[in-house]
Amino acid sequence: MCIRDRLITLSVLLAVAFAVGDAPLKIDIYIESLCPDCQLFIGTSLRNALKAQNLLSMVNVTLIPYGNAHETSSSQGWVFTCQHGSKECYGNIIETCAIDRLDQHRALLFITCLESAVAETGSFDTAGQQCAQQVNADFTAIKYCATSVSYTH
Secondary structure, three states: OOHHHHHHHHHHHHHHHHHHOOOOEEEEEEEOOOOHHHHHHHHHHHHHHHOOOOHHHHEEEEEEEOOOEEEEEEOOEEEEEEOOOHHHHHHHHHHHHHHHHOOHHHHHHHHHHHHHHHHHHOOHHHHHHHHHHHOOOOHHHHHHHHHHOOEEO
């Protein structure tokens, strides 16, 4: 599905959410930390949508940093293979740890920042530190989570 189709789908879902009333619409979005289309969507459309007043009271957005990854079990733990290489696997883990460590709104803001900043800095650690400061988060805790789990990429 091209990015235009994804944006149209998201727009329709958001329109439905506004029409539904009290129950927030649940939207799960599978992303890849180095996917150009994901970076475009997250850095523009999602970032702009998060600026809408009370959006998260109407829509429960869950980002799933897994996208087109594959895992296999080995004697040393899980081995992840990502479409855009091992750097993307690390970025996906950073984003997963941010979701685990931060409240929903700060995690979404952190990830929208990270997706844009990593394109500029080339480093998830540098971008992560910058974005954590912007959302008043402890990047040391996020990085510890990312580097202490038993995974191989």
